[in-house]
Amino acid sequence: MCLSIPSKIVSIDKEHNRAQVDTMGVGREVSLDLMPEPPQIGDYVLIHIGFAMNKIDEADALESIKLFEELLAAQDESGQGLP
Amino acid sequence: MTAEELHFRAFRNPEHIRALAALIAQQAQGLGPVRIMEVCGGHTHAIMQHGLHTLMPENIQFIHGPGCPVCVMPKARIDQAIALAKEPEVVLVTLGDMIKVPGSDGSLADARAQGAAVHFVYSPLDALAIAAKHPDKQVVFFAIGFETTTPMSAALIESAQRAGVSNLLFHINHVTVPEAVSAILDSDDAQIDALIGPSHVSVITGAQIYQPLVDRFQLPVVVSGFEPLDILEGVHRIITQKRAGEAKLSIQYTRSVTYEGNPTAQALIARTFKKRESFEWRGLGAIAQSAWQLADRYSHLDAETIYADRFEANPREDHQACLCGTILRGAAKPTDCPLFKHPCTPQNPIGSCMVSSEGACAAYYRYGQEVRL
Ligand code: SF4
Numbered sequence: 001m002c003l004s005i006p007s008k009i010v011s012i013d014k015e016h017n018r019a020q021v022d023t024m025g026v027g028r029e030v031s032l033d034l035m036p037e038p039p040q041i042g043d044y045v046l047i048h049i050g051f052a053m054n055k056i057d058e059a060d061a062l063e064s065i066k067l068f069e070e071l072l073a074a075q076d077e078s079g080q081g082l083p
Numbered sequence: 084m085t086a087e088e089l090h091f092r093a094f095r096n097p098e099h100i101r102a103l104a105a106l107i108a109q110q111a112q113g114l115g116p117v118r119i120m121e122v123c124g125g126h127t128h129a130i131m132q133h134g135l136h137t138l139m140p141e142n143i144q145f146i147h148g149p150g151c152p153v154c155v156m157p158k159a160r161i162d163q164a165i166a167l168a169k170e171p172e173v174v175l176v177t178l179g180d181m182i183k184v185p186g187s188d189g190s191l192a193d194a195r196a197q198g199a200a201v202h203f204v205y206s207p208l209d210a211l212a213i214a215a216k217h218p219d220k221q222v223v224f225f226a227i228g229f230e231t232t233t234p235m236s237a238a239l240i241e242s243a244q245r246a247g248v249s250n251l252l253f254h255i256n257h258v259t260v261p262e263a264v265s266a267i268l269d270s271d272d273a274q275i276d277a278l279i280g281p282s283h284v285s286v287i288t289g290a291q292i293y294q295p296l297v298d299r300f301q302l303p304v305v306v307s308g309f310e311p312l313d314i315l316e317g318v319h320r321i322i323t324q325k326r327a328g329e330a331k332l333s334i335q336y337t338r339s340v341t342y343e344g345n346p347t348a349q350a351l352i353a354r355t356f357k358k359r360e361s362f363e364w365r366g367l368g369a370i371a372q373s374a375w376q377l378a379d380r381y382s383h384l385d386a387e388t389i390y391a392d393r394f395e396a397n398p399r400e401d402h403q404a405c406l407c408g409t410i411l412r413g414a415a416k417p418t419d420c421p422l423f424k425h426p427c428t429p430q431n432p433i434g435s436c437m438v439s440s441e442g443a444c445a446a447y448y449r450y451g452q453e454v455r456l
Contacts, residue, residue, distance in 0.1 A: 006090040006091070024091060033238045033241075033242070033347075033351075034238060034345065034347055034348045034351070035347065036345050036346055036347045044086065044090055048231055048232070048235070048283060049178065049205065049206045049207065049232060049235050050205060050208050050209070051206070051208075051234075051238065053286050053287065053348070054286045054339045054345055055339065056338050056339050058086070058089060058338075060337050060338040061089055061093070061338045062089065064094075064312075064316070064337075064338070065093050068099040068102070068103065069099075071099070071102050071106060072102040075102050075105060075106070
């Protein structure tokens, strides 16, 4: 029940405060009643039991991945660590 | 990188997983045992599914926590749900997770097979359509879950009021993470050196809910996401703190969690619910201030009081050998239970930890059981 899934906002129904989202190719409608700020089309949000809970910050995600890349490069260089 | 890769695959990159695990192993050398409780059952599953426990050095151990809402639900509450469903005028609506959870005398699925009106839904909002479809019935929404699902129930209540729905009552079983974890840390049962907090709870509450635990128990707490690299980064941050002799609150899942959390959801909860003095947890016993009930302004919608005279107060005890309660306190592993696999399986669950898709026993059953102790 508890896993929240990243989903992309496809369209927004302002009147009912709902949005159509795409979750890995599966379309569904969600409520925006819990969103602190209205999302834009194309934003990624976390979905949980029929509600969008929050936006996902893509720049932040990219930053994390960059750090993993750097870690891997550092280990390759020192030739140690990889089991 | 496409959005698809970014959100679904990047945090499972096997090369990065191996590199980070190697770094953790290297830095954990000489630290002594570090027992990390992952509070949430979703994390337990992710750890088992991706075999993260097998990548850890000897001295790092995952302890499975109480964060499985179905597992911690006491039988008495499930008995109440079944009693409600058996009332001729009642249509009971609850989330699909509740289907097979055993009460004293069978599950909601059994009650439905015997003719009781029970609907299992994906979202609380589905209760609105069910109420509209059964105007002559009393629809009761049986609400379950931690902080992650609490605002959704609150949103349902406000939506129903706005729409003038007059045949929808509520049975509220929402519970809170910090009070349960605090009760575990206070007991001598489980030795815990650090916590991994679930990101989705803190998307709502903020990371702030753990600050009192950090201060009181001098524990590192890292709020992490559910992908394997998120969890490993959480472990890495814990090890870094341990090496420095620190105990701090840290947010790993910064792509959606802040210290303060979601103000809209928090305000909604504050308008709709109030804390119970005490709530009985399966395995953990009564814990003060650890659950919600309807706020006074909605007390006329409370199925728990309206149908109070239909509820029996004596739930049947769990199977004597079932260790679910001890597992929820982090003091035993599913493999310690003599009934694990024989005969307890997800098809024939004896305790709630095997029923729920988030239960520790179900995770061990599904993903194998080799655990380094
Ligand atoms: S394996 Fe079954 S009987 Fe044993 S603790 Fe888990 S749920 Fe209880």
